[in-house]
Amino acid sequence: xxxxxxxxxxxxxxxxxxxxxxxxxxxxxxxxxxxxxxxxxxxxxxxxxxxxxxxxxxxxxxxxxxxxxxxxxxxxxxxxxxxxxxxxxxxxxxxxxxxxxxxxxxxxxxxxxxxxxxxxxxxxxxxxxxxxxxxxxxxxxxxxxxxxxxxxxxxxxxxxxxxxxxxxxxxxxxxxxxxxxxxxxxxxxxxxxxxxxxxxxxxxxxxxxxxxxxxxxxxxxxxxxxxxxxxxxxxxxxxxxxxxxxxxxxxxxxxxxxxxxxxxxxxxxxxxxxxxxxxxxxxxxxxxxxxxxxxxxxxxxxxxxxxxxxxxxxxxxxxxxxxxxxxxxxxxxxxxxxxxxxxxxxxxxxxxxxxxxxxxxxxxxxxxxxxxxxxxxxxxxxxxxxxxxxxxxxxxxxxxxxxxxxxxxxxxxxxxxxxxxxxxxxxxxxxxxxxxxxxxxxxxxxxxxxxxxxxxxxxxxxxxxxxxxxxxxxxxxxxxxxxxxxxxxxxxxxxxxxxxxxxxxxxxxxxxxxxxxxxxxxxxxxxxxxxxxxxxxxxx
Numbered sequence: 001x002x003x004x005x006x007x008x009x010x011x012x013x014x015x016x017x018x019x020x021x022x023x024x025x026x027x028x029x030x031x032x033x034x035x036x037x038x039x040x041x042x043x044x045x046x047x048x049x050x051x052x053x054x055x056x057x058x059x060x061x062x063x064x065x066x067x068x069x070x071x072x073x074x075x076x077x078x079x080x081x082x083x084x085x086x087x088x089x090x091x092x093x094x095x096x097x098x099x100x101x102x103x104x105x106x107x108x109x110x111x112x113x114x115x116x117x118x119x120x121x122x123x124x125x126x127x128x129x130x131x132x133x134x135x136x137x138x139x140x141x142x143x144x145x146x147x148x149x150x151x152x153x154x155x156x157x158x159x160x161x162x163x164x165x166x167x168x169x170x171x172x173x174x175x176x177x178x179x180x181x182x183x184x185x186x187x188x189x190x191x192x193x194x195x196x197x198x199x200x201x202x203x204x205x206x207x208x209x210x211x212x213x214x215x216x217x218x219x220x221x222x223x224x225x226x227x228x229x230x231x232x233x234x235x236x237x238x239x240x241x242x243x244x245x246x247x248x249x250x251x252x253x254x255x256x257x258x259x260x261x262x263x264x265x266x267x268x269x270x271x272x273x274x275x276x277x278x279x280x281x282x283x284x285x286x287x288x289x290x291x292x293x294x295x296x297x298x299x300x301x302x303x304x305x306x307x308x309x310x311x312x313x314x315x316x317x318x319x320x321x322x323x324x325x326x327x328x329x330x331x332x333x334x335x336x337x338x339x340x341x342x343x344x345x346x347x348x349x350x351x352x353x354x355x356x357x358x359x360x361x362x363x364x365x366x367x368x369x370x371x372x373x374x375x376x377x378x379x380x381x382x383x384x385x386x387x388x389x390x391x392x393x394x395x396x397x398x399x400x401x402x403x404x405x406x407x408x409x410x411x412x413x414x415x416x417x418x419x420x421x422x423x424x425x426x427x428x429x430x431x432x433x434x435x436x437x438x439x440x441x442x443x444x445x446x447x448x449x450x451x452x453x454x455x456x457x458x459x460x461x462x463x464x465x466x467x468x469x470x471x472x473x474x475x476x477x478x479x480x481x482x483x484x485x486x487x488x489x490x491x492x493x494x495x496x497x498x499x500x501x502x503x504x505x506x507x508x509x510x511x512x513x514x515x516x517x518x519x520x521x522x523x524x525x526x527x528x529x530x531x532x533x534x535x536x537x538x539x540x
Contacts, residue, residue, distance in 0.1 A: 003406075005347045005399055007333040007340075009209065012394075017525075019397035023390045023420060024519035027427035034432060038440040045440035052432055063303060064472045070302035071476055074276055076107040077359025082256035083160045085112055086130040089263055092119035107359075115264040127266075133259045134196070134234060136167040136241045136321065138221045140214055143176045144246040146183045147538040148365075151281075153191045155249035155363075161256050167197045167228065167239075171221035175205040175212075199228055207332075213531030215337030218243050219329040226325055236322035237269065243338075247281060247365040247536050248316045254360040258318050261356050270349045272341075273318040274311055275362040277301045284485050284492065285539045286366035288499040290379050292506050294366035295477045305357040310418060312342045313355060316362045319345075335531040336389045343392055346415075347399060351407030369535045381532045383514040388528050390423045390519050427515035430507040470500050 008016060034052075038045025088095035096116040106112075119127045137156055141149060156168065168191070172184045184200055192198040201221035210216040222241065229239055240262055244250070258273045265271055278301070279294035286294065304311055315338055324330075327348050330337045346353045367382055369375040396416050399405060405412070474497055484492065521528055 003348050004327055004344060005395075007331065007391075007395060009333065012525075013398070015401060016394050016398045019394035020391070020525075021523045022397070023393050023423045023427075024516070024523035026420070026424045027516060027519055030424060030428040031432060034436050034439050038442065042440040049432065049436045049440065052429065052436070056429055056433055063299075066303040066306050067299050067472065067476060070276075070306045071480070073306065074302060074359055074361065077257070078251060078253060078361070080107045080253065080257075082253045082260055086256055086260055086263075088112070088116060089119060089127075089260070090130050092116045092127075096120050119264065127263055128238060130259060130263065131165075132238050133262065134165045134167060134229075134239045135161060135255045135259070136169065136225050136229070136239050137244060138169045138171050138201075138218050138225070138241065139244045139246065139248075140171045140217055140221075141176070141180065141183070141246045142173050142533050143180055144183075144536055145538065146186055148536045149183065149187060149246050150190070152244060152246060152249055153187060155252075156244075157191065157194055159250060159252045159255050161259065163194060164196050166195045166255070167199065167225065168195045169199040169201050169221045169225050171201045171203060171217050173203050173205070173217060197228060197232070199224060201225075210332040211335060211529040211531070213332075213335040213337065214245075215330045215334060216332040218337070219332055222324055222329040226321065229321065236325055237320060239321040240273075240318050241321050241324055242316065242318040244316050244362075245364070249281065249363040250275065250316075251360040251363070254358065254362065257358050257360050261358065262320070265356065267352070269320055269323045270345075270353050271320075272313060272323075272345065272353075272355050273358050274305070274313060274355050275316060275358045275360050276305050277315050277364055278361040278480065279364045279366045280480060280482055281363050281365045282368055282539070283366050283481060284488055286368045287372055287375055288495070288502060289506060289510075290367040290375055291496070292499055292502055293379055293383070293510060295473070295480075296503070296506075298480065299473065299476070305359065308355070308357055311355040311357055313338050315364070317341075317355075318358075334391060335385060335528055336391065339389045340392055340395070343396055347407060351411055365536055367534055368539075374535070378535050380510065380514060382534045383510055384518050385528070385532055387423070387426065387515045387518040388521070390515075391522055391527075393420055393423065394522070423515065423519065427512055427519060430504075430512040434504060434508055470503060473503075474500055 012020065030052075034045060034048055037048040088099070096113065099113060099116065139149070139152060139156075153168070156166070157163065170184050170187055172180050181202070184202075188198055188200055199221075201224045203217040203220040207216060225239075225241065226236075229236065240258060242250075242255070242258070254275055261273060262268050262271075276298075278298050280298070283291055283294060301314065304314075317338065319341075323345070327344060331340050331344060334340050342353075342355065367375060367379040369378045393416075396412070396419060400409070400412050400416055478493075478496065481496070484490075518528070
């Protein structure tokens with residue numbers, strides 16, 4: 001009997017339905033709580049609001065600090081010669097004797113020496129050698145143009161990892177039609193001889209039990225990869241699998257860094273590896289709204305990399321093939337297979353599972369379609385799909401209450417609370433902070449309490465302090481920008497600064513509303529069972 005816990009198909013149990021309704025109910029409850037508290041007493045409403053606003057301010061200060069810290073750590077990680085460090089691991093004892101006593105300010109150099117000492121002291125075969133490690137890269141596509149995909153394959157080719165130890169799988173969809181297949185064949189022609197092996201994986205349409213999404217495609221590709229690895233005589237434990245969307249372009253040191261972390265961690269089957277998603281590929285071409293969304297998402301990923309205890313799989317990530325084979329790869333029953341993979345792995349390994357942060361960027365596209373209207377709609381579609389990650393609340397909550405639970409209850413409970421809090425906060429806090437200051441005043445009647453009278457001014461002052469975070473965002477966003485394309489004038493840089501005045505509106509119209517929409521779909525049982533592919537237009 002498989003240990004993998006799958007999302008139920010069809011009618012859910014009463015307990016499962018309770019947890020599906022819970023995020024939406026709490027999100028609505030947090031907003032209505034302000035109204036109810038203000039109706040009971042304007043003072044109660046004012047206290048309720050101040051509590052939320054002050055908590056938001058504390059979080060904003062923490063976010064500013066973690067963003068700066070994470071950005072600096074990412075930059076230091078990029079400067080490390082990870083290829084050289086892998087070469088050191090090939091003969092750890094000799095390298096340690098050569099390097100011991102040397103001094104260096106290089107990123108985590110002391111940790112590197114400790115790793116060399118640990119590997120050198122272990123018995124032969126306990127730690128794999130870098131020359132034994134293979135990377136398998138699964139690139140997914142549906143109907144994207146070759147102009148989107150070619151730079152992705154080129155970026156993989158430009159990485160510093162040995163290409164004779166790289167297996168590339170192009171996972172395309174039968175439902176993509178002849179046009180998609182033509183692009184796949186063209187990419188095989190251009191890049192097929194550049195790697196150890198190049199595999200075309202065509203995912204059949206209409207497989208029973210699958211939702212229309214990425215999970216089914218990469219799982220089908222993973223099984224094709226498994227067969228090829230078996231034919232090549234490689235051990236599953238020597239192959240690390242990375243999934244890439246069609247626009248994902250890894251930093252040149254990414255695969256070396258993953259291989260390094262894979263080797264020096266002992267319980268490597270129970271680990272996965274998460275890069276920092278940076279949405280800057282086409283940032284100069286995207287309109288202001290999607291630029292702000294993309295940059296905000298970049299900052300969130302930078303922050304997450306600095307909090308390993310809360311880190312989850314997102315978009316592109318890496319996991320060893322032996323673990324994937326045992327777990328039957330990824331879920332084919334959800335449109336958010338990336339974040340869901342964390343929980344599947346966590347349950348499968350009885351709570352002994354961890355995501356290791358990789359201090360390397362995975363460059364991705366901001367949302368961009370042919371017209372502004374289409375782009376704004378596509379951004380909404382992308383965010384509501386991401387926010388459908390609230391479906392994991394029921395998946396986790398139901399397992400937490402199950403008699404078959406094999407993970408530590410307290411550890412799971414803490415993770416469940418963080419998961420639930422993240423989705424409720426995303427939906428409810430922005431509108432409260434933006435408009436909540438006036439709600440207690442609507443219920444003041446003849447009350448003369450000073451607290452509710454001066455509440456809007458107090459909230460405004462706190463909001464002004466919190467707005468200082470925008471200046472930090474502006475500075476970091478400008479430092480992370482790729483070079484300005486020649487087709488744009490210098491005045492475009494000024495627009496990149498002024499765009500941040502849109503952030504309060506975007507937080508409500510996009511982030512909050514998209515979260516409420518997805519949670520509402522879950523609460524009413526109108527499940528999202530189709531992966532809406534984000535259109536990726538290219539400006540030449």
